[in-house]
Amino acid sequence: MAEADSSPTLLNSGADGGRESERRPLPDALHVYGGEGAYSYTRNSYFQKYTANVAEGAIKGAIFNVLRNLHCRFGYSLQCPKSDKTLEFLVLFNDQPSNDFNTLFKSLPRETPYFAAGVPGSFHRRLFPASSVHFVHCSFALHWLSKVPEELQDKNSIAWYKGRIHYSNASNEVVRAYAARFSEDMEDFLCARATEIVSGGMMVISMPGIPNEMTYSQLAASLMYEFMASSFMDMANEGLISEDEVDSFNLPIYTPSPEEMTTAVETNGQFSIEILELINSASLTDGRVDIKAWIVHVRAAMEGMFIKHFGSDIVDEMFDRLTKKLMFLNE
Numbered sequence: 001m002a003e004a005d006s007s008p009t010l011l012n013s014g015a016d017g018g019r020e021s022e023r024r025p026l027p028d029a030l031h032v033y034g035g036e037g038a039y040s041y042t043r044n045s046y047f048q049k050y051t052a053n054v055a056e057g058a059i060k061g062a063i064f065n066v067l068r069n070l071h072c073r074f075g076y077s078l079q080c081p082k083s084d085k086t087l088e089f090l091v092l093f094n095d096q097p098s099n100d101f102n103t104l105f106k107s108l109p110r111e112t113p114y115f116a117a118g119v120p121g122s123f124h125r126r127l128f129p130a131s132s133v134h135f136v137h138c139s140f141a142l143h144w145l146s147k148v149p150e151e152l153q154d155k156n157s158i159a160w161y162k163g164r165i166h167y168s169n170a171s172n173e174v175v176r177a178y179a180a181r182f183s184e185d186m187e188d189f190l191c192a193r194a195t196e197i198v199s200g201g202m203m204v205i206s207m208p209g210i211p212n213e214m215t216y217s218q219l220a221a222s223l224m225y226e227f228m229a230s231s232f233m234d235m236a237n238e239g240l241i242s243e244d245e246v247d248s249f250n251l252p253i254y255t256p257s258p259e260e261m262t263t264a265v266e267t268n269g270q271f272s273i274e275i276l277e278l279i280n281s282a283s284l285t286d287g288r289v290d291i292k293a294w295i296v297h298v299r300a301a302m303e304g305m306f307i308k309h310f311g312s313d314i315v316d317e318m319f320d321r322l323t324k325k326l327m328f329l330n331e
Contacts, residue, residue: 009205009261010062011271013197058275059137062202066134069200089114094127096120122146124188128196136193136203143208145252146185149177152250163243164229166251168222175216182254186264194270203271208255209278216255224298224326225251231321232310240317241310249309251302295323 093104097120108116121127123138124146151159152174159173167178193203208221216222229246236243256264258276265271299319306315 009207009265009276010058010274011203011205011265012274013194013199013201013203013271059204062204062274063135066200066202091116092119092128092133093117094119094121094123096122124185124192126192126195130195131198133193133196134198134201136197136201138189138203138205138207140206140208142186142189142205143253143255145178145181145254146188147181148250148252149181151177153248161250162247163233164226165232165246165249166222166225166229166253167216168219168225169217178254179256179260182256182260183264186261187268190265190268190270194268202274205261209261210255210257211278212257212259214257219255221255223329224322227322227325228318231318231325234321235314235317241314245310251305291326292323295319295326 091114093101093116095101095104095118099120101118101120104118105116119127123141149159151157152161154160157173159171159177161167161170161174164170167174197203210216210219232241232246232249233243235241236246258278261276262273265273299315303315306318310318
């Protein structure tokens with residue numbers, strides 16, 4: 001099985017101001033596991049850290065280019081040691097309003113060469129004033145959809161998805177519903193950022209990706225989603241939860257290909273792609289995966305969704321079953 005690749009994408013803002021993204025109602029936010037405990041996102045987001053480390057060089061280069069352009073625009077150079085003008089940086093951290101911002105801010109170094117603030121809200125809509133941001137880094141987030149495709153909630157739809165929770169190994173109708181939702185969300189995201197980023201600014205997007213022409217069933221994560229669904233169905237057959245609860249639950253996650261990302265950016269027309277590449281995630285961990293550690297990592301990100309839909313009583317049971325199935329396969 002192939003691992004989902006992470007896909008750093010550098011986008012250059014070429015517009016003086018973007019189109020205002022539609023301020024449509026968004027569903028209640030679902031947050032990752034907060035705090036600093038055993039299942040917290042803080043202690044279990046190591047895969048995201050690996051990806052950030054890989055993209056670090058590209059990010060530093062992008063920031064340098066933005067600063068160089070700004071200095072030229074205002075008439076003084078980065079290379080001039082006699083300049084009495086010192087640039088001051090404001091770093092804005094964004095997440096859903098229910099995010100644990102307290103833990104985030106406590107994790108920052110006491111002495112930082114920048115000012116920091118938190119901005120709650122969905123990245124699928126506006127977050128900052130127009131033309132106020134010079135550089136944006138969207139890290140391991142854009143694969144989360146704004147909501148589950150509506151077709152999957154309609155029992156009369158050909159995309160009704162009984163007994164499963166993701167589009168892996170699904171019919172073409174289900175895959176198309178997910179792809180269409182992702183396309184709409186990307187348009188909202190790009191319009192919002194185009195309005196907020198200054199002309200000549202830059203954005204880096206790091207997110208899970210899939211090679212062009214690869215089938216979704218070939219991804220290792222897809223196998224995990226299948227085992228999640230089968231674990232829920234086993235619990236439904238045992239009367240621990242209802243089958244309707246399983247049928248009505250779908251993960252709002254979509255993994256795009258480079259071709260899909262290119263189409264989204266070109267269709268939007270407000271950014272140009274400077275770099276787009278796939279990085280094999282197996283290279284980040286030397287190809288070795290600790291199943292139990294991986295499950296805790298997944299739980300830190302997804303537990304909130306499961307609790308909201310199924311209730312808190314079933315979470316331990318489902319993840320125990322998922323762990324056993326994956327470890328049996330790995331023997």
